[in-house]
Amino acid sequence: MSQATTSRRIPRRRPLAVAAAATATAAVAGIAVVQLSGAGAATPPGATLFADTNRDGRLNGGDMRGRSAWTDDRGALVMPNLDDSAGRCPTLAEDGSRLTDDELAACHDASDERVNGPLDALDLAPLRVAALPRAGSDAFATITVNAAAAPHVRLFLHRHGEYTPLGPDTRLTGEQLRSGVRLALEARDLVRDPAEWDGLIDVTLEVVDGDRTSGDTARLRVAPLILTHDLLPIDRMVISDNGTTPEDAERHGYDPEVPARPVEDGEEVFRAELGAALAGAGLNDDLLEYPTGGDRWMRDQFITGYFAVPGPDGTAHRMRVLLRSADVMPEGSSADFPLRDAGRSAFTVLRGPGTAVLQQYDADRVGDDEHSALWGSFSSTGNFLVAPPDERFPAGRVLYGSNLELAAPDATFTRLLQAQHEQEPLAVDTSWLAVGHIDEFLSFVPAGTERGWAAVVADPELGRDLLTEAGADALLDDERLTAGTRLAAAGIDRALELLTRELGLSAEDIVRVPALFTRLDVPGHPRQDIVANHLPAVANGVATGTRTFLAPVPHAPADATGEDVFQRAAEEALAAVGVRVAWVEEWDYAHAVGTVGGEIHCVTNALRDLSAARPWWRSPGRS
Template identity: 50%
Template structure:
C-alpha cells in the first residue's frame, strides 16, 4: 500500500470516500479517516502542530539552550504535519526536507539553499481534488469547457481542503527562536520567479492559512516556531515560463535590522507508470454510457459490468477476465464510459508524482494525463480533445487523483490534426522499464514514444512538458511507417528472468513470413491464411497462405515494417543498451494500407493479423495478447505457438484474448488488446524517482 492511501479505494467509487492512513510497513493498513472540511489534526488541539496529541508529536516551541530534540516535520500516513523542537539556532532558520528522508532536522541545513539531483527539498503538485469539490457540469447540466474542467483542483484555491489535502503539503519549518525580542516580525515568501506557482501555508490560530507576500508572522509565533506547508500549483509545463524551482525566503525584522534565510524546493515531476508495476484494475470501455451522462451526475458503478453492445465485446471481456484470473488479479474490470470510443489506451496515460515520507516511503498523487489528440471533425475551441477522455474528471478525479491536459490550441481546425493527430494519442506513449546504461540510472524507467521529429510526431507542447520534467528522459522512435503511428503496434515490455528483469516484446515480420513459408513447403499453401474467422469479416476473403506470400501489399508491408522495426531497435540499443538477449521476437504480418488519393502519407502499414506485441503485461507474470488466427499446424496456431515458445524462458505466460471483431478488424487500421484497454497500477517495490542519476 502506498504511504498515502489505498489507491484502488480512491478510484473505485464503490463506497464512502475514505483515506487509508497506513500505520506500518508497506502493505499494512492503519486508521481509516473520513474526508471532511476540518483541517485540525487532533480532536483536542489545532493542526498541524498540536502539542498534546501523541499522533502529532510535540509542538515546536522554546526549549532551554543546549537541549537536543528529535526534530520532525513529516508528511506521512500517521503524521501529516508535525513539528518537534530543537535547540534554538543562532539566527533565523527556515528548513525543509533537504536530505529527502521524510523528516526535518538540523541535518537538512547543509545545502538547503541549493538543489541537486541527489539532494534538495521537494514539493508535490497538488492537483487532486480531495473533497470532490470540483464541478463537472454547469447550470442545468451544461457541459463545461475542457479548460475549465482541467483548471479545478486543490491547488487552484487558497485553502487547505481537509485533512487529505493537508497531507499533500510539503513540510517546512521555521525553527523556534525563544530569544526573539518584542516587536520582531517575519515574512515567508517565494522568490518572484516562482511566486505564482507555489502556495505557502502556515499554522496560525489552529488553522492552516495561506500566506500572502504582506502577511507577517508575530513575535509570539517566531518564539514558538512555525509549521509550514508548501504546495506546487502545477507541474512544469514550459521551462521558459517556470523551471519548477521555488526559493522560499524568510525575512526577520528586529528593530530595523533584517536577517534572512532561504530554502530551495523543486516540484516533483510527472512520472509515467511502467508495465512491470502490478496491475490493480484493468479498465475497459463502457459503450452504454456517454461521458456527458456521468458529467451531469448520473450514478455510476464502474464495477457493474455493462451490457455488451458491440460485435465481439462479450468474448473480449470474457477472455480479459479469464486472463486476469490466471494472473491472480481478482478485482472486477473497471468500466469507463466512452460512448462509441473503443480505444481506451488513447484517452489518457496513467502517471504519478511523489515526495519523500518517513521510513523510505513515498507520498503520491496519481495523475491521469489526457491525450493531446485534437480530434479532426469534432474539435472546437471549447472542446478540443477526445470526448471520452472527459469521463476521467467525474469518475476518477478525487482524493489522491488528478487529471491533467496539455496541448497546443493552434492545432484545432488544422488539417494536420486529421493527417497526423493520431501521433498525439497516449497509445503512442510507453515506458521503458527501469534500467542502467552507461552510468545513468533510471529507477522508474524512461518515456518512449513514436515520432520522427517532423509532422509525424506528437503535439509539441505535450512533448515539451514531458521533457521539462527532467526525469525519465524521453526516447523517440520513428513510427512514421505505421498507419496509426503508435509504438504499441510493434513493441511492449514484460517481466523476465534476466539481468534487466524485463524484455522487449517486438513484432518480427520476417519470422511471420518464415512460418508461412514453412507451411507452403509442407504442402499447406492452399489453406486459408486467416483461421477461425468468417471470410466476410476478413480484409481479403479467400486469401490463402501461398497467396499471402505473393500479395504485393503484404510483401511490401513486410519490407517496410522490417526496416522500421530495425531502426527502432537500433535507437534502443544506442539510447538504452538493449541487446538481442533483451528482445523477444514474436511473429507478425504487416500490410500496406490503401489510402485515398491526395493523402499526404503513403507507404504506411498496419498489422494484417492481430499483433502479439500489442498486448498488456499484468506485472504478475502474465501477458494478455490478442489471439492470432494464423494457420494451424501440429495441433495449434503457428503464430501463437511461436510466441509462447519465445516468451517461455522469461517466465512470462501468455493469456490469449479474442479481439478480432471488437478491435482488430475495426476501422481502417484497427487495434489490439493494449489499444482497447487501460490500467491502474500499484507501486509496491518501486524505487523513488529522485534516485535517478545522470
C-alpha cells in the same frame, strides 16, 4: 460552479483512495506536530527556515545542512496538489451546461485558497520557522517566494489545526517568532514549460528585530510527473463502456464499479476472456468501466503516472496521475471542446482523492480538422510507452512514435514530459505505420536476464518464415503482404537500431514474436507506403506485472498438429525469458474495427500498483 453537481467516484477501494485515507491521520499529525529533533536539534541562532532537506519525511536536525540548495542527494520536495481530495469539483456548470475542457481541468485542490480536509493537507510540504525565544516584542518576519515560482505555489500558516493563506505582505509577529511558526507549502501545478518555471522554489524568511535583520532560504523542487512502466503489477484494468457517453456520465453520475452491458460486436467474448486472463495472473479481474460512447480505444484517452515525495518513516507519499491525450478531435474541434470527448471522463469519473487528472495541448491546433484527421493520432496516448528502469534511467524512459519530418505529437505535450527531467522522452520513427503508434510493434515484459526486462518486438520476417513452414500459400502470394513485410521489417530494424543504441539493449534483451503486416493504399493520404497489422499483433499486448503477458489470439494458420504457428512461436520466445502468455480473443472487438483496428493494448488501460515503484529520488545513477 455548482458544488452539488459532482461525479460519482470510485468507492474507497485499494486502487485510488484507500492508501491515502489510511495514512492521512498519521501524516497530517506529522505536519501538525513538527518538531526539531535529533542530532543538531538545538535552537539555531538567527532566522532559520526548515524544510525536509534530508528527505526523511520529517523536519528535524538532519535538515540543517544545505537547505538553500537542491541537488540529487539533498533538497526538499513538494507534491503538485492537483487531485480532488474533497470531491468538490463539479461536472456541470451552474446553468446545467457542459463545462468546457479547460474548465474541467482547472478544478483541483490547489485551485482554491483552502486546505480541503486532512487528505488535502497530506499533499502539502511542511516548513518551520525555528523558534527565536529572545525575539523582541516589536520583532516581525516576512516570508516570500522567488518571482518565477510565486504564481505556481501558495504558502499557508498552520496554527491550531487551521491553515490560513500567507501573502507576501503578511507579517509574523514577535510572539509567533518566539514560539516558532509552522507553515505549509502548496504547489499549484507541475512544470509544463521550463522557460516559464523550472520547478525550483526558493522560500525566503526575513526577520527584523530592532536594528538587526537576519534571513534564511529553503529551496524546494516540485515533484516531477513519472509515467508508469508495465513491469508494475496491474491494480485495475480499465475498459470502455461503449453504451454510455461522457455527457451521460456528467449529467447523471456514473459508477465505474458497475459492469456495463456489452453493446459492440465481440465485446462480451473479449470482456470474459480478459477477466479470465487477469484472474489467471493472480490479479483483480473486476474490470473498471469508463464511459466513452463508443470510442473504445482506452489507451488513447490517457496515460498513467504519479507524483511522489518522501513520507514519514522512509515511505513514499504518492498521487496517481492520469495525463489526458492531447489528441485534438479529428472533426468538429472547437475552443470549448478541443480534445477527444472520451478523455473528459478521466476528470468526471476517475479524478478524486489521491488521483489527479491533467491535460496539456496546443490551442493553435484546434480547428485544423483536416490536419487532425491525418496527423492527430500521433498525439494519442497509445503512442507513448515507458521503457522500464535501468541504471541510466532509474525511473524508466518515455518512448513515442513520430513522423520525424512531417508530424509529431503535440509539441507542448512532449515538452511537458521533457520538462520533468527524469524519463528523457525519445522519438522513434513510426512514419511507416498507418496509425503511427509505437505500441503496434513494441512492448516490454519482465525477464530472467541481467537487465531484468526485455523488449517484445514484432518480427514480420519471422512471421513470413512460419507461414512458409505452414504452407500458407494464399497469404504468401498476396502482394500487399509481401510489401507490408518489407516495409515493416525495414521500419522495425531502424527502430531497433535506435533503441539498442539509446537503451543499451543486447540480443538477449529482445524477444521477437511473429507478425504479419499489409501495405495500405489510402487515396489522398500524405504518407504512402504505410502498413498495418494484417493479423492481430502479439506485440500489442499488456504485461501484467506478474510474468504473465496478455496477448491477442493471432488467428494465424495451423501447423500439422493443428496449433496456431504464431501462438506456438510467441509462447516459446516469451517462455525463454520466464514469461507466460494468456491469450485473449479480441478479433471482432478490436482488430477488425475500422481500416486498421487495434489490439489488447489499444482497447485497455491499466491502473498499476504504485507501491511497487521505487522512489525516484533514491534511485542510483540519477542524473
